[in-house]
Amino acid sequence: MAGLTATALATVGFLAWQAAAHVPADLAHPADAARTSGISATKAPRDSGRPAALPSGSGKGERVVYSVDDDRVWLVGAAGTVLRTFTVAPGALDPSPGAYAVTSRANRVTGTDGTPVEHVVRFATAQGLAIGFSAAVDGSAPAAGADVRTGAIRASRADGNALWDFATLGRRVVVIR
Template identity: 65%
Template sequence: MASSSAGLVTGLTAAALATIGVLGYQASATAPADLGRTQASSTPAPGASKAPRDRRHPNALPAGSGRGERVVYSVDGDRVWLVGAGNKVERTFKVTPSTVDPVPGTYAVTSRSNRVTGSDGIPVEHVVRFTSVEGVVIGFSAAVDGSTAKPKPGERTGGIRETRADGDAMWQFATIGQRVVVVP
Protein backbone atom coordinates (compact mmCIF):
# COMPACT_ATOMS: atom_id res chain seq x y z
CA MET A 1 0.00 0.00 0.00
CA ALA A 2 2.87 2.39 0.79
CA SER A 3 4.37 1.93 -2.69
CA SER A 4 1.06 2.79 -4.42
CA SER A 5 0.77 5.95 -2.24
CA ALA A 6 4.33 6.93 -3.16
CA GLY A 7 3.52 6.39 -6.86
CA LEU A 8 0.42 8.56 -6.56
CA VAL A 9 2.39 11.37 -4.86
CA THR A 10 5.14 11.13 -7.51
CA GLY A 11 2.53 11.29 -10.30
CA LEU A 12 0.76 14.28 -8.74
CA THR A 13 4.09 16.08 -8.22
CA ALA A 14 5.06 15.54 -11.87
CA ALA A 15 1.66 16.83 -13.03
CA ALA A 16 1.93 19.90 -10.81
CA LEU A 17 5.42 20.71 -12.09
CA ALA A 18 4.27 20.34 -15.71
CA THR A 19 1.35 22.70 -15.07
CA ILE A 20 3.64 25.28 -13.43
CA GLY A 21 6.02 25.05 -16.41
CA VAL A 22 3.21 25.68 -18.92
CA LEU A 23 1.85 28.62 -16.91
CA GLY A 24 5.34 30.10 -16.55
CA TYR A 25 5.92 29.85 -20.31
CA GLN A 26 2.56 31.50 -21.06
CA ALA A 27 3.27 34.30 -18.59
CA SER A 28 6.67 35.01 -20.16
CA ALA A 29 5.23 35.06 -23.68
CA THR A 30 2.37 37.50 -23.07
CA ALA A 31 1.78 40.63 -21.05
CA PRO A 32 -1.03 43.15 -20.85
CA ALA A 33 -0.52 46.15 -23.14
CA ASP A 34 -0.22 48.60 -20.25
CA LEU A 35 2.11 46.50 -18.09
CA GLY A 36 5.43 48.23 -17.56
CA ARG A 37 4.23 51.76 -18.10
CA THR A 38 5.96 53.66 -15.34
CA GLN A 39 4.18 56.91 -16.07
CA ALA A 40 0.46 57.66 -16.19
CA SER A 41 0.96 59.30 -19.57
CA SER A 42 3.62 59.19 -22.22
CA THR A 43 5.53 62.25 -21.18
CA PRO A 44 9.05 62.77 -22.44
CA ALA A 45 11.94 61.91 -20.18
CA PRO A 46 13.14 65.01 -18.33
CA GLY A 47 14.98 67.15 -20.86
CA ALA A 48 14.37 64.67 -23.69
CA SER A 49 12.79 67.22 -26.00
CA LYS A 50 15.91 69.36 -25.57
CA ALA A 51 18.36 66.50 -26.02
CA PRO A 52 20.60 67.47 -28.93
CA ARG A 53 23.34 65.05 -29.79
CA ASP A 54 26.93 66.19 -29.47
CA ARG A 55 27.84 66.89 -33.12
CA ARG A 56 31.48 66.03 -32.41
CA HIS A 57 30.45 62.69 -30.89
CA PRO A 58 27.30 61.43 -32.66
CA ASN A 59 27.29 58.21 -30.60
CA ALA A 60 27.28 60.13 -27.30
CA LEU A 61 24.51 59.38 -24.82
CA PRO A 62 21.67 61.91 -25.35
CA ALA A 63 21.44 64.61 -22.69
CA GLY A 64 18.25 64.36 -20.65
CA SER A 65 17.97 60.57 -20.93
CA GLY A 66 18.01 60.08 -17.17
CA ARG A 67 20.51 58.59 -14.78
CA GLY A 68 21.35 55.12 -13.52
CA GLU A 69 21.09 51.73 -15.17
CA ARG A 70 18.81 51.85 -18.21
CA VAL A 71 18.35 51.17 -21.89
CA VAL A 72 18.13 54.39 -23.93
CA TYR A 73 16.48 54.25 -27.38
CA SER A 74 16.56 57.22 -29.75
CA VAL A 75 13.63 57.06 -32.17
CA ASP A 76 15.09 59.69 -34.51
CA GLY A 77 18.67 58.43 -34.24
CA ASP A 78 17.85 54.69 -34.58
CA ARG A 79 20.39 54.02 -31.83
CA VAL A 80 20.43 52.22 -28.48
CA TRP A 81 22.66 52.75 -25.45
CA LEU A 82 23.01 50.20 -22.65
CA VAL A 83 23.86 52.34 -19.62
CA GLY A 84 25.26 50.68 -16.52
CA ALA A 85 26.18 51.76 -13.02
CA GLY A 86 27.65 55.22 -12.66
CA ASN A 87 25.87 56.35 -15.84
CA LYS A 88 28.57 54.56 -17.87
CA VAL A 89 27.69 53.54 -21.44
CA GLU A 90 28.47 49.82 -21.67
CA ARG A 91 27.47 49.48 -25.33
CA THR A 92 25.86 51.53 -28.08
CA PHE A 93 24.65 50.34 -31.47
CA LYS A 94 22.46 51.21 -34.45
CA VAL A 95 19.09 49.48 -34.87
CA THR A 96 16.54 49.11 -37.64
CA PRO A 97 13.30 50.70 -36.41
CA SER A 98 9.88 49.13 -36.56
CA THR A 99 7.04 50.79 -38.44
CA VAL A 100 5.32 51.76 -35.16
CA ASP A 101 7.38 53.99 -32.84
CA PRO A 102 7.02 54.18 -29.07
CA VAL A 103 6.20 57.59 -27.61
CA PRO A 104 9.17 59.23 -25.84
CA GLY A 105 9.01 58.47 -22.13
CA THR A 106 10.13 56.00 -19.48
CA TYR A 107 9.06 52.35 -19.55
CA ALA A 108 10.15 49.02 -18.05
CA VAL A 109 10.86 45.64 -19.65
CA THR A 110 7.61 43.68 -19.33
CA SER A 111 8.40 40.36 -21.00
CA ARG A 112 11.12 38.46 -22.80
CA SER A 113 11.21 35.49 -25.17
CA ASN A 114 14.28 33.55 -26.17
CA ARG A 115 12.94 32.55 -29.63
CA VAL A 116 9.64 33.33 -31.35
CA THR A 117 8.32 34.36 -34.74
CA GLY A 118 8.16 38.13 -35.17
CA SER A 119 5.04 39.99 -36.23
CA ASP A 120 6.59 40.17 -39.72
CA GLY A 121 6.87 36.36 -39.90
CA ILE A 122 10.65 36.26 -39.39
CA PRO A 123 12.08 33.97 -36.67
CA VAL A 124 13.66 36.17 -33.98
CA GLU A 125 15.60 35.64 -30.77
CA HIS A 126 16.27 37.55 -27.57
CA VAL A 127 13.04 39.51 -27.67
CA VAL A 128 12.84 42.23 -25.00
CA ARG A 129 9.39 43.91 -24.87
CA PHE A 130 8.66 47.18 -23.09
CA THR A 131 5.37 48.75 -24.30
CA SER A 132 2.62 48.68 -26.90
CA VAL A 133 1.17 51.33 -29.17
CA GLU A 134 -2.38 50.93 -30.49
CA GLY A 135 -2.24 47.15 -30.04
CA VAL A 136 1.26 46.72 -31.51
CA VAL A 137 3.78 45.32 -29.01
CA ILE A 138 7.10 47.18 -29.08
CA GLY A 139 10.43 45.58 -28.25
CA PHE A 140 13.97 44.79 -29.32
CA SER A 141 14.88 41.58 -31.16
CA ALA A 142 17.43 39.99 -33.47
CA ALA A 143 16.53 37.96 -36.55
CA VAL A 144 17.86 34.41 -36.26
CA ASP A 145 19.22 34.67 -39.83
CA GLY A 146 21.09 37.87 -38.87
CA SER A 147 19.11 40.14 -41.20
CA THR A 148 18.19 43.68 -40.19
CA ALA A 149 16.08 44.63 -43.21
CA LYS A 150 13.51 47.39 -42.83
CA PRO A 151 9.90 46.18 -42.48
CA LYS A 152 7.68 46.25 -45.54
CA PRO A 153 5.79 49.54 -45.98
CA GLY A 154 2.26 49.28 -44.64
CA GLU A 155 3.12 46.52 -42.13
CA ARG A 156 2.43 47.44 -38.51
CA THR A 157 5.35 45.94 -36.64
CA GLY A 158 6.89 46.73 -33.28
CA GLY A 159 10.17 44.84 -33.57
CA ILE A 160 13.21 47.11 -33.27
CA ARG A 161 15.85 44.93 -34.97
CA GLU A 162 19.40 44.51 -33.73
CA THR A 163 22.30 42.42 -34.98
CA ARG A 164 22.61 39.07 -33.26
CA ALA A 165 25.64 40.28 -31.24
CA ASP A 166 23.76 43.39 -30.11
CA GLY A 167 20.69 41.25 -29.37
CA ASP A 168 22.84 39.03 -27.12
CA ALA A 169 24.08 42.10 -25.25
CA MET A 170 20.52 43.45 -24.87
CA TRP A 171 19.32 40.05 -23.62
CA GLN A 172 21.99 39.96 -20.92
CA PHE A 173 21.39 43.58 -19.87
CA ALA A 174 17.61 44.13 -20.11
CA THR A 175 15.91 41.75 -17.69
CA ILE A 176 12.31 42.07 -16.50
CA GLY A 177 11.76 45.47 -14.86
CA GLN A 178 14.85 47.12 -16.43
CA ARG A 179 14.15 50.77 -17.25
CA VAL A 180 13.86 51.74 -20.93
CA VAL A 181 14.02 55.45 -21.74
CA VAL A 182 12.78 56.47 -25.20
CA VAL A 183 13.99 59.83 -26.49
CA PRO A 184 13.11 61.58 -29.75
Protein backbone atom coordinates (compact mmCIF):
# COMPACT_ATOMS: atom_id res chain seq x y z
CA MET A 1 0.00 0.00 0.00
CA ALA A 2 2.84 2.43 0.85
CA GLY A 3 4.45 1.69 -2.52
CA LEU A 4 1.24 2.57 -4.37
CA THR A 5 0.90 5.80 -2.40
CA ALA A 6 4.51 6.77 -3.12
CA THR A 7 4.06 6.01 -6.82
CA ALA A 8 0.84 8.04 -6.94
CA LEU A 9 2.50 11.02 -5.20
CA ALA A 10 5.49 10.86 -7.54
CA THR A 11 3.19 10.76 -10.57
CA VAL A 12 1.12 13.72 -9.37
CA GLY A 13 4.30 15.67 -8.59
CA PHE A 14 5.70 14.98 -12.06
CA LEU A 15 2.45 15.99 -13.75
CA ALA A 16 2.31 19.22 -11.72
CA TRP A 17 5.90 20.03 -12.67
CA GLN A 18 5.18 19.27 -16.32
CA ALA A 19 2.08 21.49 -16.31
CA ALA A 20 3.95 24.36 -14.66
CA ALA A 21 6.78 24.06 -17.20
CA HIS A 22 4.36 24.56 -20.09
CA VAL A 23 2.43 27.60 -18.83
CA PRO A 24 2.66 30.47 -21.37
CA ALA A 25 4.94 33.25 -20.12
CA ASP A 26 2.15 35.84 -20.03
CA LEU A 27 0.03 33.61 -17.79
CA ALA A 28 2.75 32.33 -15.47
CA HIS A 29 3.25 35.62 -13.63
CA PRO A 30 0.27 37.98 -14.07
CA ALA A 31 1.99 40.98 -12.46
CA ASP A 32 4.99 40.59 -14.81
CA ALA A 33 2.60 40.22 -17.74
CA ALA A 34 0.90 43.46 -16.75
CA ARG A 35 4.21 45.32 -16.81
CA THR A 36 5.35 43.94 -20.17
CA SER A 37 2.01 44.10 -22.02
CA GLY A 38 1.15 47.76 -21.41
CA ILE A 39 -1.60 46.87 -18.94
CA SER A 40 -1.68 49.25 -16.01
CA ALA A 41 -0.94 47.52 -12.70
CA THR A 42 -1.92 50.74 -10.93
CA LYS A 43 -5.32 52.39 -11.19
CA ALA A 44 -6.01 52.71 -14.92
CA PRO A 45 -6.98 56.24 -16.04
CA ARG A 46 -10.74 56.88 -16.09
CA ASP A 47 -12.97 59.31 -17.96
CA SER A 48 -14.64 61.18 -15.09
CA GLY A 49 -17.49 62.29 -17.36
CA ARG A 50 -18.22 58.71 -18.42
CA PRO A 51 -17.62 56.31 -15.50
CA ALA A 52 -18.67 53.28 -17.57
CA ALA A 53 -16.19 54.09 -20.38
CA LEU A 54 -13.44 51.54 -20.99
CA PRO A 55 -10.32 52.65 -19.08
CA SER A 56 -7.19 53.29 -21.11
CA GLY A 57 -4.33 50.94 -20.38
CA SER A 58 -6.55 47.85 -20.42
CA GLY A 59 -4.93 46.15 -23.38
CA LYS A 60 -5.89 45.64 -27.00
CA GLY A 61 -8.04 43.25 -29.01
CA GLU A 62 -10.91 41.03 -27.92
CA ARG A 63 -10.92 40.67 -24.16
CA VAL A 64 -12.82 40.80 -20.91
CA VAL A 65 -11.68 43.70 -18.73
CA TYR A 66 -12.37 43.52 -15.00
CA SER A 67 -11.71 46.44 -12.65
CA VAL A 68 -11.30 45.25 -9.06
CA ASP A 69 -11.60 48.83 -7.78
CA ASP A 70 -14.73 49.72 -9.73
CA ASP A 71 -16.41 46.27 -9.60
CA ARG A 72 -17.10 46.60 -13.33
CA VAL A 73 -16.64 44.35 -16.36
CA TRP A 74 -16.28 45.34 -20.00
CA LEU A 75 -16.65 42.90 -22.90
CA VAL A 76 -14.44 44.33 -25.63
CA GLY A 77 -14.65 43.35 -29.30
CA ALA A 78 -11.81 42.97 -31.80
CA ALA A 79 -11.98 46.62 -32.89
CA GLY A 80 -11.64 47.79 -29.29
CA THR A 81 -15.31 48.68 -29.02
CA VAL A 82 -17.20 47.94 -25.83
CA LEU A 83 -19.88 45.36 -26.61
CA ARG A 84 -21.29 45.42 -23.06
CA THR A 85 -20.37 46.74 -19.64
CA PHE A 86 -21.90 45.97 -16.26
CA THR A 87 -21.22 46.05 -12.54
CA VAL A 88 -20.48 42.93 -10.52
CA ALA A 89 -20.36 41.90 -6.86
CA PRO A 90 -16.93 40.48 -5.97
CA GLY A 91 -16.16 37.80 -3.44
CA ALA A 92 -13.56 38.03 -0.68
CA LEU A 93 -10.55 37.32 -2.93
CA ASP A 94 -9.43 39.57 -5.79
CA PRO A 95 -7.15 38.49 -8.63
CA SER A 96 -3.92 40.45 -9.07
CA PRO A 97 -3.81 42.95 -11.94
CA GLY A 98 -2.53 41.37 -15.14
CA ALA A 99 -3.49 39.38 -18.21
CA TYR A 100 -5.06 35.94 -17.83
CA ALA A 101 -6.97 33.52 -20.02
CA VAL A 102 -10.23 31.68 -19.41
CA THR A 103 -9.06 28.27 -18.18
CA SER A 104 -12.34 26.48 -17.47
CA ARG A 105 -16.09 26.93 -17.62
CA ALA A 106 -19.06 25.22 -16.01
CA ASN A 107 -22.70 25.59 -16.93
CA ARG A 108 -24.06 24.96 -13.40
CA VAL A 109 -22.30 24.21 -10.12
CA THR A 110 -22.52 25.02 -6.45
CA GLY A 111 -20.29 27.99 -5.58
CA THR A 112 -17.72 27.91 -2.78
CA ASP A 113 -20.26 29.82 -0.67
CA GLY A 114 -22.87 27.07 -1.17
CA THR A 115 -24.96 29.08 -3.66
CA PRO A 116 -26.12 27.39 -6.89
CA VAL A 117 -24.51 29.33 -9.75
CA GLU A 118 -24.56 29.17 -13.53
CA HIS A 119 -22.29 30.22 -16.37
CA VAL A 120 -19.06 29.99 -14.39
CA VAL A 121 -16.02 31.37 -16.24
CA ARG A 122 -12.77 30.74 -14.34
CA PHE A 123 -9.54 32.57 -15.14
CA ALA A 124 -7.29 32.83 -12.06
CA THR A 125 -6.55 31.48 -8.59
CA ALA A 126 -5.82 33.19 -5.29
CA GLN A 127 -5.02 31.52 -1.98
CA GLY A 128 -5.88 28.12 -3.44
CA LEU A 129 -9.35 29.12 -4.68
CA ALA A 130 -10.52 29.59 -8.24
CA ILE A 131 -11.42 33.13 -9.28
CA GLY A 132 -14.15 33.50 -11.85
CA PHE A 133 -17.31 35.14 -13.01
CA SER A 134 -20.71 33.56 -12.37
CA ALA A 135 -24.37 34.34 -11.89
CA ALA A 136 -26.31 33.06 -8.91
CA VAL A 137 -29.41 31.18 -9.98
CA ASP A 138 -31.36 33.07 -7.28
CA GLY A 139 -29.74 36.41 -8.20
CA SER A 140 -27.81 36.78 -4.91
CA ALA A 141 -24.35 38.29 -4.41
CA PRO A 142 -21.45 36.29 -2.91
CA ALA A 143 -21.82 35.68 0.81
CA ALA A 144 -19.99 38.27 2.90
CA GLY A 145 -18.02 37.47 6.03
CA ALA A 146 -14.56 36.43 7.08
CA ASP A 147 -15.60 32.79 7.44
CA VAL A 148 -16.58 32.45 3.75
CA ARG A 149 -13.65 32.71 1.36
CA THR A 150 -14.84 32.88 -2.21
CA GLY A 151 -13.34 33.91 -5.52
CA ALA A 152 -16.77 34.46 -7.02
CA ILE A 153 -17.34 37.58 -9.08
CA ARG A 154 -21.12 37.62 -9.41
CA ALA A 155 -23.00 39.21 -12.26
CA SER A 156 -26.73 39.41 -12.88
CA ARG A 157 -28.16 36.49 -14.80
CA ALA A 158 -28.51 38.59 -17.99
CA ASP A 159 -24.92 39.84 -17.73
CA GLY A 160 -23.75 36.33 -16.81
CA ASN A 161 -25.36 35.02 -20.01
CA ALA A 162 -23.54 37.65 -22.10
CA LEU A 163 -20.24 36.85 -20.37
CA TRP A 164 -20.78 33.11 -20.92
CA ASP A 165 -21.32 33.65 -24.64
CA PHE A 166 -18.28 35.94 -24.98
CA ALA A 167 -15.68 34.45 -22.62
CA THR A 168 -14.95 31.09 -24.19
CA LEU A 169 -11.92 28.95 -23.28
CA GLY A 170 -8.70 30.83 -23.91
CA ARG A 171 -10.37 34.28 -24.12
CA ARG A 172 -8.12 36.93 -22.60
CA VAL A 173 -9.20 38.45 -19.27
CA VAL A 174 -7.42 41.65 -18.24
CA VAL A 175 -7.62 42.62 -14.57
CA ILE A 176 -7.00 46.26 -13.71
CA ARG A 177 -7.25 48.35 -10.55
